[in-house]
Amino acid sequence: DAKTTQPPSMDCAEGRAANLPCNHSTISGNEYVYWYRQIHSQGPQYIIHGLKNNETNEMASLIITEDRKSSTLILPHATLRDTAVYYCIVERDSGYALNFGKGTSLLVTP
């Protein structure tokens, strides 16, 4: 059973914020939310992760709802190079493998 639900595709205009939603309504208290992206045929790239609090780094912001049942990845100023498949993953801090679903294919347009 998939732990996360993401829209299959989204568009965003260059320079605008890209807001990618993820639903994880069955998340457990000890499970983190991870975001990765994969630019065509390259290795998946780690973006950000969080447990309860919102997080921000140089790439993106992660907003997790108070009930932790959903989250949003925000790319504040999308560029053409942000066109990629974005994966939202929920997993414990167990050291076990992350399971990637189908993700959201984000297309940034000029």
Next chain:
Amino acid sequence: DSGVTQTPKHLITATGQRVTLRCSPRSGDLSVYWYQQSLDQGLQFLIQYYNGEERAKGNILERFSAQQFPDLHSELNLSSLELGDSALYFCASKDDRASGNTIYFGEGSWLTVV
């Protein structure tokens, strides 16, 4: 650059043959993961090693095997190759010093079986 190194980057071989893919994890990372990505499938977890020991198995075929050596590099061995084994094979390593389960991927090895 994630710090995870994979070789070779591209490989073409015939059906029935055997190949070895090599991975060097990030310095200090003890965990190594192997994933397969084919055109009609997403990223599929194959196998994980931690400090030389097998830790978890995913959708790995019996024709495939892996090991992690004392210097922590890992090899994925693919034998009796079939056309359907053509795929991108990724290696990843985990930052055991940070919170969470963050893993970092290499750029992959493209395997084409003809």
